Amino acid sequence: MDVAGTDRPHPTGGAARPVSGPSGLSASLPGLLAGLTGIGTLAALSASGQVGWPVAGALAAAGGLALWSARRAGAAATALARSDAALRRAADELEGLRDRSRDFAAVTPGWFWETGSDHRYLALSGGLTVLLGCDPRTVFGDSLLDLGVLVADETTWAEYRADIEAGRAFRDLEVSFEGVDGRDLVLRLSAVPVRSADGRFRGYRGCGVDATAETLALVEARFMQAVVHDAIDSVSEGFVLFSADGRLLICNEQYRRAYPTIADMLTPGRSFAEILRAAAERGGYEGEGDIGAWVEQRLTRHLQHSTPVDGRLSDGRWYRISEHATGTGGVVKILMDITELKTREEQLAGQTARLEQTVGALRESELRYRQLVELAPYGIVIWDCTAIRFANGAAAAILGVAADALEGQLLAGFLAEGDALAATLAAAAEGEERRLECDALRPTGERRRLEVAASQAVYGGGPAVLLVMNDITDRRRVEGELQRAQKMEAVGRMAGGIAHEFNNMLTAIGGFARLAERNPADPDRVLTCVQEIAKASERAAALTAQLLDFSHRRVTDEREVVAVAPLVRDLRVFLKPLLSAGIDVAILAADESAHALVNPVTLNQALLNLALNGRDAMPHGGTLTIALAVETPDDAFFARHRGLKPGRYVAIRVSDQGAGVPAEIRDRVWEPFFTTKEPGKGTGLGLWMVYGTAQQSGGAVELEGEEGQGATFALYLPAVEPPASPVGLDPLQVAEGEGAVILLVDDEDSVRRYLRLVLEEAGCTVVEASDGQEALTRYDEAGGLFDAVVSDVSMPRMNGLDLARELESRNQLLPILFLTGYASRETAAGLTAQEGRQIVMKPVAPERLLSALRDLLAL
Incomplete structure (x- = not known):
């Protein structure tokens, strides 16, 4: 194909000859040579006089022009050859760039995409189709702005949308959705704007990656972090973790209780040096030297990770303290309470004097530790969910058999309701720790009350359960006696208030009786006096019944139709001696129609528990309100309590003006043995008993109120019709x-x-x-x-x-x-x-x- 260009005007005004291609140049060379020959001939003729000089001059000029044209054609041909070579090199480089782009796209873990200035997609690479398993536009839509429905957080999408509409670059826009195979997918998109030479926005070029695995790993990591924190808080040992730079990362409550003087300093972020200095300033340093030097010495020992040491800490108990280096350069410190072991060590010190003289300190310590474990008052059993594989002497003694008679025996045979308990304890083999109380059945028929803790263990390479048994029969007996003693003390404190109320009633009874006696001929006056005497006697009977309920001297636990308003009002007498001087009691119980089918003993005890909890929530005083109402709860209430029948309920609300219940424990307040009170000041059974009273009566109990605004416990009991009043005495x-x-x-x-x-x-x-x-x-x-x-x-x-x-x-x-x-x-x-x-x-x-x-x- 001829690549010569079109004719261009000649500098002299004529038409230019084709000079752009090598073929044109070759075609004109013979003529050019002939012209040059003719010019020479004419020059010769002019010189000989055969032609005139003007003619000869014209011919000479024409020969020079041809020579100039030839030179221009040669230069153009050379430049064209160089352009062809450069064009071929550029085409080769372009093809190389295309190959590299295809290679990069093939190995990248994500995909590429491009939009126009209207944000509509111009291209979506095939990697996205493979990832989704469907047409990407069915998920991503037609425009970049359609991604909003896939962004979980509206605020986040608003920020990204503002960047997109402004044509700014953005990174890591995260979208999530369910894939065609049912899996949840999480993708991240990043892009840069494309602009023309004059700066106008022409669209986006971007890429995307599959972040599903990364997101799932992050969720799993957070879950495992929560599990680790919960496990650390659940162990009986004190635990603290310091980072490589000496900053506190994790500390459980057992560790804080061991150091009550610096418990407030044991918070994440504190340095070990700060904690040591606070301990020294608060009495932990008893030397005469410089506190700073003591701190440096303790810090050095902390970093050396020495062998475990035993010491008595500021809470007065003995602990075995061990420090270990972590793989990241941090330090783990563990406190194991060995107070009981120390006590036994002191008792055995006299018996082991000769052994201490002949055996090294480490060997003696190990031997003594093993003896103490064997002499421990609690039993240790390894159970593989089929039979008992190991039991120490204490376990055998607790179960009433010989030390070597437990191995191979079925655990259920030694426990009351053994099959059900075995099924519950077996869950510990899968990692679900269990703590419960049960009765052990000795071969002699004797029952012993046990406290059993079950945790995961391994036996013979398979899953098993480690059972720690503690005989609490005597402890429960002593606790019962103590509770009875405390109750009698409370009854004694109430005696003054009850005596005051009874004196009021006796005054009314005696006064009205005297009034009736003085004027027996006035029937209306006598009837009024008799009615008032009957009311006062009923009031006295109600107080007596409540006192019997409080001391558990009623003869039955059966439910009966109870007039709730008088029962609530009578609480005032019992609460007077139990509440602090700064606490006022407001009882709002005017609805005499409120009747419920309930055990009055447990209801009275439940309301007293709620009132005393309200008292404890107001250490600086306040108002305790007990309100009674008959109402029909809304649909949301019955949605929360699906087992309850819709209808009218007697609602008793006990409210305090304390700090309220923190959100993190609101769901745990109903658990048995859960308490926020200090050790020895609560068993954690009060609200659990209230919950049981509500369940026994076919009702429910709820915690109302927000944190910081006091707490209201609402007890709902199904309302019943009051019993019919007797008309008279039928003959018997x-x-x-x-x-x-x-x-x-x-x-x-x-x-x-x-x-x-x-x-x-x-x-x-x-x-x-x-x-x-x-x-x-x-x-x-x-x-x-x-x-x-x-x-x-x-x-x-x-x-x-x-x-x-x-x-x-x-x-x-x-x-x-x-x-x-x-x-x-x-x-x-x-x-x-x-x-x-x-x-x-x-x-x-x-x-x-x-x-x-x-x-x-x-x-």
């Missing part, structure tokens, strides 16, 4: 028109007269006796012709239980109704063990007395 008959014959036994004359009037009003024939022996005489005199016996329990000469035994020998089917002011559950169980016997608490209303007798006579 054993046959048509025939009243019952009752033997009435009570040592209190006034009580006996009251009961006789009630029975006679119901049509009964009553024979009285003041104690058990007189009752037997009256029984024999009447020939045993009694339909039932109503007897007090506590009486002189012969009590109610002994009377029942004597009457049983005469008539085994004789119904007996016992009346008592107080009785333990054990006593009540003994009185009602035989069919045809019931027990009713005093004071007893006429309707309750007759109802109980009807039930007995109907058997």
Whole structure:
């Protein structure tokens, strides 16, 4: 193909000859040579005179022009050859660049993309299609601005969108979505703007990478960090970790408790030198030299990671202190409480004096440690979820067998409800630690209460469980006695308040009785006085019942329909001696229609627990509010408690003005044994008992209020209709028109007269006796012709239980109704063990007395 250019004007005005290509130059050379020859000939002719000089001059000029043209054509040909060579070199370099770009794109872990000035995609590399397994536009959309729906945080997307709309470069825009295979994908995009020569924005060129694995690894790392922190807080040893530059990284509560004087300094970021100086200034340094030198000495010892040492720390207990270097240059410090071991060491010191003279200090220490482990009062068992593989002597003693008789035995055979407990403890083999209490069954039939901690172990290369057993039978017995003693102390503190209330009631009873006595002829006045006397006596009975509830002297745990408002109002009497002087009590319980089917004992105890928790939350005083309302909770309440039936509930709210409950422990306050109080000041069972009371009654309990604004505990109980008021006393008959014959036994004359009037009003024939022996005489005199016996329990000469035994020998089917002011559950169980016997608490209303007798006579 001819590559010559078009004709251009000649400098003289004529048309230029083609001179641009080598072929054109070759074609014109013969003519050019011929022209030069002709010019020479004409010059010769002019010289000889054959032609005139003008002609000769013109011919000479034409020859010079041809020579100049030839020279120009040669130069152009040379330049064109150089341009062809440069063009070929540029084409080769361009092809090389294309090959390199393809190679880089093939090995890069991500993909490339390009947009126009309107942010719509111009190109998306194939790597993205392979990664997604589908058309990228179905996920990314058509425009860079469509990525907003894939960014999890709206604030983050707003910042990136502002950069994109302004045409600025951006990095690491993170998008997340579910891939076609169901996996969650996380991608990161970065881009730079493309601009024209005049600076106008022409679009973006960018790349993207798959960050899914990195993100999952980060989430896993954070999870493992939380797990490690939780595990460190759960161990019984003190643990602290310092970084390579001596900064505190992790410290658990056990370690802080060992150093109470500097517990506030043991926070992340503190240097070891700062902590040492604070310890020295607060009493940790007892020398006479420079504190700075002491700090430097301790710091040097800390960095040397010496062998474990034993020492008594500022909390007064002994610890084995060991320091270890980490792989990153940090230091781990572990405190193991060896106070009990030290005590045993002191006891065995006299027995090991000869051994100390012949054996080195290290060997002696190891031997003594092994002896102490073997003599430890807690049992150690390795169980592979099939059989017991190892047990120390303490474990054998706890379970009541010989030391060599446990290996190979089934664990469930030594525990009450063994199969269920074994299934629970087996979870520890998978790493789920368990702590529980259970009963051990010795071969002799004796039961022992155990505290069992289960943790993961390895036996024979397979998973196993390490069980640490502690016999707490005696401790639980002592705790029970201590609780009873504390309760009696609390009852004593309440005595003043109760005496005050009873004096008020006795004043009302005695005053109204005197008023009625002074003017018996005025029926309206007498009726008013009698009604007030009845109210005061009911109030006294309610206080007595609450006092019995508090001391657990009620005879039954069964639920009954309870008027909640009086029960709540009566709390004031019990709280007066228990609350601090700076705490006011506001009781809002005016709704007399509030009734619930609940055990009054547990309800009373639950409200007292909530009130005392509110007291503890206000060490500087405040108002404790107990409010009662009957309400219908909203749908959100029943969504939280799916097991509850929609309807009306009695809500009792106990509110304080304390600091509130921190958000991080709000979900744990209902756990048994969880407490934020100092050791010895709480068992962690108070709120758990409140939760159990709500569950037993078919209700729920919730924590309301925000942190820093006090706490409100709301107890919800299903509302029931109040019992119908009795219209009158129906006759108590054993046959048509025939009243019952009752033997009435009570040592209190006034009580006996009251009961006789009630029975006679119901049509009964009553024979009285003041104690058990007189009752037997009256029984024999009447020939045993009694339909039932109503007897007090506590009486002189012969009590109610002994009377029942004597009457049983005469008539085994004789119904007996016992009346008592107080009785333990054990006593009540003994009185009602035989069919045809019931027990009713005093004071007893006429309707309750007759109802109980009807039930007995109907058997």
